[in-house]
Amino acid sequence: MNSINPLSSHLRDSRIPQYCTSHFINEEHSNKHSRLPHIHDNFLELFYVYSGKGRYMVDSQFYDIQEGDIIICNAGILHGENPADTRHVRSYSIGISNVALLCLPDNCLCDEETTPVISCGMLSEHIGSIFRLIHLLSSDEKNLGETCNCLSQSLLLLTYEMLLSRSRNLSIRARTTASATADRIRRYLDVYYREPLTLPSIASALHISEYYLAHVFKDEFGVPPMQYVMKRRIGEAQGLLMDTSIPIGDIADHLGFSSICHLNTMFNKYVGIPPGKYRQSMREMKE
Template identity: 40%
Template sequence: MMYRRLSADQPGCEAFCQHLLLCPLGRVLYLTGAAPQRLPAETEQSALGLRVKEYIDQHYSEPLTLQSLGQALRLSPYYLAHAFKETFSIAPRQYLLRRRIGEAQNLLISTDLPISRIAELVGYDTQNYFDLQFSKFVGMAPRKYRVSFQVKPEDQSPSP
């Protein structure tokens, strides 16, 4: 049957033959116990979760809400939140907070930028709200974090 389709060069014959080959292969994998344990719906949900994560990683410095994520990805905000949480065991909002605070920690340690500028770069409108969120998440104010963890040039010199 595959040979006839391919010989006749009918439209879509390659896809037809590929699907025809996958059916018995899938059955063999199932019977031998080597079939993948994930269901197609779970794979689709994981792929969606990864898409949401990638979008957040690229746009964390912008104002993001479930609504804006849904509009950008052309999905229901509730469905994408569910898919993200199923994939990463954390809500998108919590991931966004962690992403922003993590980036702020990096900038506080590796740069001399003013804290107000760092707050702006990681997506906060005001330094006060940034200070509040940072303190709640890290356990200390951004200024104290910088003093405690910033690497000084003299700390980097090699020991004799």
């Protein structure tokens, strides 16, 4: 008997989404060590609040999140937490690649005008169980990888159907001249954050004054440009520590830190724990 993938009516080019990664963060770790803003270039992330509440940033917009919420983090979109916010969140996240939905860019589940936070309501307990099951099975990906694929595809379809059924909560952003300039600065920083940037070099590249650059950016995003750059570097370092075995010294070089000591100092400042201990704690939670 031929089976039909239920996602097929939503997909382009007969491409089938693929599970690629899973993470679990307990409440204690969440409270102590924020997940700084970062970008996934090659997959989208579904972030599920298993318990607790907090705030989460997607595409430079902050959202209040609580138990039973799914946060959609499209590929190429900045997302993460603000270290200054209080967090008490137990969460699961699933990375899914090869997503090609009709009328959307690759590895995207919603457009930029759609609020990326979905309340699962009465389905929360069941959806949370799927996230948890995928994470548990991922520890034996060699034998259970196809099961992780199937469950991730079901989760993706369910999230997409909930998104389609929601007829409200669209957020269309009015862009003023100042906010448009701030967004242009942010896009530049997101491309060149690994380079040896300075305020004068950024201002020169964008043909605006240093004073205006610093003022308009902080007004829009709440942090100075150079602090934003550092948080981007730390956020990407967290991802490499979580998902790879790349030596910490190589991570420091790759992300533009002047030395491994510089990375250690900044990582400890923003995350509250050295890179090596962070990597170890993430491995322990995956076991």
